[in-house]
Amino acid sequence: MMQADQAKPIRPIQILSRCDADFRDLKPWLEREWIPLTVFEDLEALLEAAIDDAVFVLDLEALETSLAEAIERLQSCIGAFPDFLCILKENHIDHRLEAVRAGARACLFRPWLPEELARLLIERAVVDRMSPQRVLLLQQNPQDTQALLQSAGIETQVLKDLRKLFHSLYDFQPDLLILDEQFPEANGLEITALVRTHEDFFSLPILLLAAQDTQIPAHQAKEAGVDAFFPPEKDARDLLATVRQYIRHVRSFYSRLGGRPEYCKTGLHNYRYFLRQLEHALKEPAPRMIGLIYFRVSPLVPKAEQSAILAQEVFLREVGHRIRKHLYPADLAAQVNARDFVLLGHREETAGFIRWSEQLYQAFSEQVLQVADQPLRIATHFGVLVPDREAEEAESLINRARHLCIQAGQEGKTPPIKVNAALRDGRDAREQAILRLLRETLKKNAFRLLFQPIAATGEQHQEHYDTLLRIRIKNGKTLRPDFFLPVAKKHGLMAQIDRWVLSKALQVLAARSSRSAPTRLIVRQTLETLQAEDWLSWLQQQLAARELGQNKPILEFQLDDLLQHLPVAKVRFQSLKQQGIDICIGRYKDQPAARTLLTELPIAFIKPDTSLLPPAGENKDPRLDRLILHAHNNGVQVIAGQLEAFEAVTQAWQSKVDYVLGYFLQPPLESLDFDFTESRY
Numbered sequence: 086m087m088q089a090d091q092a093k094p095i096r097p098i099q100i101l102s103r104c105d106a107d108f109r110d111l112k113p114w115l116e117r118e119w120i121p122l123t124v125f126e127d128l129e130a131l132l133e134a135a136i137d138d139a140v141f142v143l144d145l146e147a148l149e150t151s152l153a154e155a156i157e158r159l160q161s162c163i164g165a166f167p168d169f170l171c172i173l174k175e176n177h178i179d180h181r182l183e184a185v186r187a188g189a190r191a192c193l194f195r196p197w198l199p200e201e202l203a204r205l206l207i208e209r210a211v212v213d214r215m216s217p218q219r220v221l222l223l224q225q226n227p228q229d230t231q232a233l234l235q236s237a238g239i240e241t242q243v244l245k246d247l248r249k250l251f252h253s254l255y256d257f258q259p260d261l262l263i264l265d266e267q268f269p270e271a272n273g274l275e276i277t278a279l280v281r282t283h284e285d286f287f288s289l290p291i292l293l294l295a296a297q298d299t300q301i302p303a304h305q306a307k308e309a310g311v312d313a314f315f316p317p318e319k320d321a322r323d324l325l326a327t328v329r330q331y332i333r334h335v336r337s338f339y340s341r342l343g344g345r346p347e348y349c350k351t352g353l354h355n356y357r358y359f360l361r362q363l364e365h366a367l368k369e370p371a372p373r374m375i376g377l378i379y380f381r382v383s384p385l386v387p388k389a390e391q392s393a394i395l396a397q398e399v400f401l402r403e404v405g406h407r408i409r410k411h412l413y414p415a416d417l418a419a420q421v422n423a424r425d426f427v428l429l430g431h432r433e434e435t436a437g438f439i440r441w442s443e444q445l446y447q448a449f450s451e452q453v454l455q456v457a458d459q460p461l462r463i464a465t466h467f468g469v470l471v472p473d474r475e476a477e478e479a480e481s482l483i484n485r486a487r488h489l490c491i492q493a494g495q496e497g498k499t500p501p502i503k504v505n506a507a508l509r510d511g512r513d514a515r516e517q518a519i520l521r522l523l524r525e526t527l528k529k530n531a532f533r534l535l536f537q538p539i540a541a542t543g544e545q546h547q548e549h550y551d552t553l554l555r556i557r558i559k560n561g562k563t564l565r566p567d568f569f570l571p572v573a574k575k576h577g578l579m580a581q582i583d584r585w586v587l588s589k590a591l592q593v594l595a596a597r598s599s600r601s602a603p604t605r606l607i608v609r610q611t612l613e614t615l616q617a618e619d620w621l622s623w624l625q626q627q628l629a630a631r632e633l634g635q636n637k638p639i640l641e642f643q644l645d646d647l648l649q650h651l652p653v654a655k656v657r658f659q660s661l662k663q664q665g666i667d668i669c670i671g672r673y674k675d676q677p678a679a680r681t682l683l684t685e686l687p688i689a690f691i692k693p694d695t696s697l698l699p700p701a702g703e704n705k706d707p708r709l710d711r712l713i714l715h716a717h718n719n720g721v722q723v724i725a726g727q728l729e730a731f732e733a734v735t736q737a738w739q740s741k742v743d744y745v746l747g748y749f750l751q752p753p754l755e756s757l758d759f760d761f762t763e764s765r766y
Contacts, residue, residue, distance in 0.1 A: 540744060595636070605636065
């Protein structure tokens with residue numbers, strides 16, 4: 086396993102920074118990918134050791150010259166334009182522009198998180214994490230191009246028969262297509278148009294090599310769908326650099342989506358990529374509870390009709406669509422074979438995975454699929470597995486989940502779900518370890534607060550941040566709340582944790598009371614806090630002890646908690662409103678009881694449940710528009726969260742949400758220095 090990983094084409098990381106200690110926490114992330122890392126304290130040392138294909142990280146505080154001049158010198162050393170990221174002192178538009186104008190691929194701002202920089206570097210440094218880079222050649226004399234690409238470690242396949250084009254595209258799964266302008270059966274523009282009309286290969290990069298007697302203008306080639314057009318006197322280095330750049334771009338794009346789909350008809354992830362991500366999840370530095378759901382889909386039709394229905398692309402496309410509707414942004418799903426699928430996700434407890442499989446069961450078994458204008462019922466059965474991280478391998482886990490799935494189909498229960506129950510003792514030991522960590526953290530006051538900006542889609546008169554809780558552990562790493570909060574709830578520690586979080590948030594707000602623009606922090610509080618008899622009097626004392634001005638906190642409670650304790654919420658929320666504190670409802674769903682809350686309680690904000698926010702590129706859920714309209718009619722503003730890509734932000738904006746929140750804007754940081762003047766949509 087290690088030898089295979091080590092043999093893959095890896096680009097080294099070369100960092101310019103005066104503080105080597107800043108990157109110590111980065112090294113464990115890169116070592117897992119066999120990525121070499123070197124830190125240089127001055128530009129001259131970096132230039133002397135610069136490697137042709139390295140990824141460079143430039144800390145601007147270590148530069149004694151302009152960034153543009155440094156890049157020019159670096160380019161002259163390596164003979165190509167460098168692939169580099171910048172670390173900036175502060176998140177300011179002028180600094181961003183300087184980096185972008187110099188050609189930076191990305192910018193980070195102090196203080197940055199090791200995992201954030203690691204993700205960016207792994208994305209660029211690991212040229213291939215699933216399979217070799219592949220280029221399909223449609224050329225009459227491909228020898229020179231093939232030799233050039235193979236010398237760079239790129240796998241090639243030559244296609245001579247145009248009739249086998251789509252067979253080769255599906256079988257070879259190329260990252261890029263290179264065409265001659267002239268081909269016996271058709272010219273390059275016609276072949277490009279043919280590929281572009283096929284939805285599965287609409288985004289495949291295409292490079293066109295012009296003939297000696299070409300009469301095709303470059304703009305005409307690009308209008309036809311060609312990504313790059315090379316003249317007859319093409320430069321080999323330019324061609325190779327272009328091929329590498331397009332492959333990196335397309336792989337980075339699919340990496341941010343969670344992996345390139347191998348089964349184009351379902352839109353789900355490559356199974357090999359899924360295995361690799363499962364391996365990483367089992368080795369995460371800050372482990373969270375992960376679980377697998379393996380399930381089998383069987384159409385309930387006579388055998389004579391079954392093969393005809395399964396042969397239709399629309400069937401698999403509909404199955405994939407229904408699976409994707411039940412994925413959180415961080416979940417992964419892959420098609421294993423014609424009938425089997427496997428899902429990987431993080432939940433707070435084992436019951437969360439069981440509920441997830443029940444939702445899928447309802448989506449397939451209780452709703453009719455329309456295939457070729459015919460109603461089709463589906464039978465499904467599920468295996469749910471919560472693995473022991475320390476003694477498991479990815480493929481053996483999936484095999485165990487598959488056996489659970491088969492058992493569920495044989496037992497004939499409703500719903501047909503089989504759950505592993507062999508890890509109870511291990512989970513009990515894990516729970517006790519987490520409980521000890523929680524009590525020690527409360528005793529030492531060692532929790533950590535992070536803040537993530539919330540940007541308005543219209544005018545922004547206040548600065549809004551979401552407040553996130555973490556636990557500090559060894560080596561500067563942190564644990565996320567989904568790792569420890571379920572244990573805290575079970576053992577009655579939530580009220581203490583809630584008060585710690587709210588008290589620290591009030592300190593932050595008081596420190597910013599002199600700023601011209603008010604700062605609002607959304608602070609999560611739980612059911613245990615809402616029920617505590619002395620909580621309101623405690624909060625009044627905290628507010629009276631600080632000068633907050635307009636910097637009042639926004640308290641977030643989860644929808645399910647409020648529905649269970651509506652009478653208590655009515656009393657508490659009226660008192661909070663009198664003190665100028667707004668209320669936000671998290672995980673808000675489009676259901677009658679939830680809509681009633683907006684008329685019965687003084688609610689200022691809601692965060693729609695992530696199930697109502699479709700992945701980028703998917704059609705909007707009609708329930709989301711209905712929810713937003715009802716909220717606005719009641720004077721309630723809507724915050725769309727967990728937005729990871731520009732397309733998702735665009736969809737949220739089109740749905741007329743009031744605020745957007747997520748990694749696309751900025752990851753959670755300890756500082757509150759986001760430039761809200763540049764964040765309007």
